[in-house]
Amino acid sequence: MQDFEPKIVAFVCNWCTYAGADLTGTSRTKYAANVKIIRFPCTGRIDFMILMKAFENGADGIIVSGCHPNDCHYSTGNFHARRRWIVFRNLMNFTGIDTERILFSWVSAAEGFKWADVVNNTVAKIREMGPYENYNKIAVSTLLKEEVSNHE
């Protein structure tokens, strides 16, 4: 397990967390290279099916991060994201998906250091949890695969 380098995907909004991660760079604060960012206009845009897609493709952990409550560039997108997360977390727990591997956080455009902390803490946590091999054993994944192949 020593050599395990977790693959982590970060889904972030353009206005707060993406800008915050830019600030982390501008401040030259170092963090683990395991996390790769995918930019969304808003956390409200993030469909939770895409988290499933990430797990299915071998992600070991996921970060979802956007503007702090009340700071959303689009005023309410992050509230929808939060609401959806609460519902989906229950659903995912029910289906056996390890929601401990998903970190939901708020990082503003001014919180460069916080972003580095979020990344480092998540990497450390996922490293401890080990690779997410279980996902593809879960029945739901087969269903997803079917759905996706139909979709394409």
Added chain:
Amino acid sequence: MSASHDQHHPMTLSGELRMDTGVIINKCYQCGKCSAGCPLSSEMDYPPSLVMRMLQTDDPKNYDKLLKSMTIWLCVSCEMCLTRCPMEIDIPRLMDNLRQKSVRAKKTNPQAKKIIAFHKSFLDSINYTGRLYEMGMVVDYKMRTGAMTQDVMIAPKMFVKGKLNPIPEIIKGRKKIAEIFNRVQNNKEVKL
């Protein structure tokens, strides 16, 4: 990766106090509201806000002055400072800690002898009987301080009023209390 976080820093005084008490010294911005409201500050050698400043300097000399000060023994834990502090700094908790450190370092102010003697007599009384035996405690205190004649005038009146109990109340669990005293003393804290 995050090298800067791992670097070993020598512990500052404020860091040490933060670890021991949770109080963050550097929050204090010297507004002086504590000193203004403290009932004892006029008698203290260092009023509370000055104590905070001295700790902030991280200077061992200032720390030493505080351990030897009267201030820490004059503080009656009335909590007025905490109540009005804009930064909600728990000065009373800090004072408790400094008192304990002062005793441990054997630096207590000679003028505080009476106050410390009172506390010790008080605790001794609990240790022996489980409760405070007022008369016994006062006698013990007088033995410690030599203040034999203090308050002798009111004692007879108190007797008459039924306020002084000549016989100590000793609780059944006296041994349990003694055990408690033993255990906390073994836990590296102040030797009482």
Added chain:
Amino acid sequence: MKIGFYPGCSMKGGAREYQESVVALAKVFDIELVEIPDWNCCGATAAHNLNKELSLSLPARIMALAEKEGITDIVVPCAACYNRLSVTKHELAEDASLCSKVTGIIDLKYSGKTNILNIIQFIDKYITDKLEEKVVKPFNYNTACYYGCLLVRPHAILNFDRVEDPQSMDVLVKKSGGNAIDWAFKTECCGAGMSVSRTDTVARLSGDILKDASDRKAEVMVVACPMCHSNLDMRRPEINKYLDEKISMPVLYISQVLGLAVGLDAKTLGLNRHMTEVILPDKPVKNAEPAEVSKKVANPEKMEA
């Protein structure tokens, strides 16, 4: 339901009359107080000055003993004991490792589920509703309610009454037919545990308190703490010397005030035990018209219209 009673050391000695009056008052309202068996001292100021763990262990043992008896409410009339018990309960609830350490030291089961009630909370919970109908001898004196430190601070933990200009005792005095005056030293410190070791300091602090009350025409001072009482009452010779005037205002416990109002006699309430003689001349009952001083509190919002 059994209501637990923790008298604390001073109520067995110097503040005997406080216990007598609390028990007598409870009896009037058919409340039985069950003393926690084999209770120990809470450690008071001395313990937390010198040893943190000791200062938590002693109160924890008291609460653990109460739990063993199945007691859910403990009445703690002494403000100092009330403060120590509440703070201990809070600290142990906040810090699980500290809690397990302390339960190890006291060697008893401790859940931290008991309610700690000070004298006013006790009265409010069990007596206040029925108080006014039982008042037979209105306590119609100008009364200065002195709360001191330990009843209201630290507010974050005790969460009792307003931390500045508290009102709960004033309300009880008014319900007993008294006139609670507005004054400035309600929560100033009396000198607390330094009565013996620094008598001069206590004389100064307690003197300033008594002086303000007496300047504002208070006839009686009411307290809820044996320590405050002993400083304000027993230290009167030193206080008068410091003030260079003779203040003869008696200092009563809140339970004594309520006791007098519901018709208990002075002896039962232990008024004879006070060092400063309690002289309360009979006064004709006025219409409940508040004195001029207290009018000012009436409407703090007035300016904000």
Added chain:
Amino acid sequence: MSRIGVFVCHCGENISATVNCEKVAQISKELKGVEFSTDYKYMCSDPGQTMLKEAIKEHKLDGVVVAACSPRMHEPTFRKACSEAGLNPYLCEMSNIREHCSWVHPKDDLTTEKAEDLVRVMVEKVKKNKALNSIKVPVTKTALVIGGGVAGIQAALDIANCGHKVVMVEKQPSIGGHMSQLSETFPTLDCSQCILTPRMVEIAQHPNITLYTYAEVEKVDGFIGNFKITVRKKSKSLDEHLCTGCGLCTTKCPQKKIPNEFERGLGFRPAIYVPFPQAVPNKPVIDRENCTYYIKGKCKVCEIVCPTKAIRFDQEDELVEIEAGAIVLATGFDVLKSDFFPEYGYGKYKDVIDGLQFERLASASGPTMGEIRRPSDGQIPKKIVFVACAGSRDPAKGIEYCSKICCMYTAKHAMLYKHKVHDGTPYVFYMDIRAGGKMYEEFVRRAIVEDETQYIRGRVSTIYEKNGKLIVKGADTLMGAEPVEIEADMVVLATAGVANHGAEALAQTVHVSYDAYKFFAEAHPKLKPVETNTAGIFLAGACQAPKDIPESVAAASGAAVKVAALFSNDELTREPLIAVVNRQAPPVFSSCVGCFLCQSVCPYQAIEREEIKNRNGEVIKTLAKVNEGLCQGCGTCVALCRTKAIDIHGYSNQQVYTEVMALLND
């Protein structure tokens, strides 16, 4: 088969110091669909851009990935370059290998591998990109200014003087704001009314300005260039055209004991009233909550005495629709209620007042005609204590920030007091003196040196009344924190400036963000101080943070210029990264089932209902349709759509799923 070009930038050494840029370019070349790949020292430089343009033409590229800095930095640059080379700009994407890679990781293989991953993701994404055309919208050249204090007045006048129409909406019966309450202003001590009143009059008379007082903004729809605003004009119970402002009604009104808001409760006013003598408009309103007629059903004295019969008891609120291209928020601030400080006794002791009340006492038109007299008994205070930071810099009971203006106005108060009460002594309890500003420090020094104000460095612990005096207990931290006790006749608390209590609701109405203290948030703290994150909405004055008069005016003029710049175009172009509901013709088909969940979550009301009709003109179904002008492209609707009928350009389902798969499978 795509023909994609990959351009890897070294950014001097900013990227190449930790990322092997040559290798990234080489590896990218191997990717399916990549036609051309190179690396260069500065892609954003002129030669870099030229190289990009030439490569597009030479290799007939149909997609471009620039691996360089953050797209938030240079995406517009490279998209413009692509467009100049004939490639649709929305076929260009950027991989952020600087802020998200080279600057945050050490030099090693992992870092270069991450850069390769990031490039691969964008290559795959760009394959799914569509050519898009930017959206053009017309601009309504009318500005709405909300708030008629000094900031709103300045902004309105500046915009109007540029030749544009302005509508000003003010909540109170008169414009003027807090500045009209002030006595004199620091650091020049000129009379506040004297400099403000002419401007207030100018607002009323300006041909380009329409003024609605006693009115509030109720609803804001639309977007930059095309806002639709609903304003509620509260009933003044008055026909303003008939009223001449003679004031007879106000003198005859039998109800005279209503605390006067303008005088901060230090005086009284009748139920029909003009807030202050210089009010604009100088016509009364009836305060229905306190009017005898509205309470008891009879009185009507004002109606009887009115010479022009202008009183209208049955007048109702009126809703006015306004079309505007830009909005300036100038709603100002409030002062913190002082009764959160029970230890200072505000509200309990009459002679403990706040700074604005002192302004009224010192004002020549105030309740004491400018004489400093204490409220309790009208005596002239001989010892007066000013408490700075009453609520400011106090996370426990007040607010965490510094209110900025109090140091200066407290010095001014001490000075005014000393000028009026020569034998009096002013004391100021302070912690720090923050007097940064032109002639500010000099002003404070003057208060100390010339007017002999006693500055005591320390906070006041408590204030109580004794024998008609206020005992102020403080400490002098410059004297070893020695306790200080002052027997004062009056105490003035320099209470904190806080966000207007209606700020949060207004922010939600106009869709702008606000900070933790409910002040409106600027788009960038340094470079966009008067813009909000909502295009077309600007900030002026203290609604953004505590500001003094010069700063408020400067910000207002700044906001006005932004509005004028916006109005210099007849049309606006907008990024086409918006949502779209799929359609297939004929007959019109869509996977939309018409659940309109999207409509309920859209923050911009951009989802419309489209009725699809058959040849006979019968409605066969109702589908969602996106209003291009309103959609801001947040994509919340996309995540919610059950049938995936709605999608968003630039972040389409296809694009983001492709990105995830490309990222995780190399």
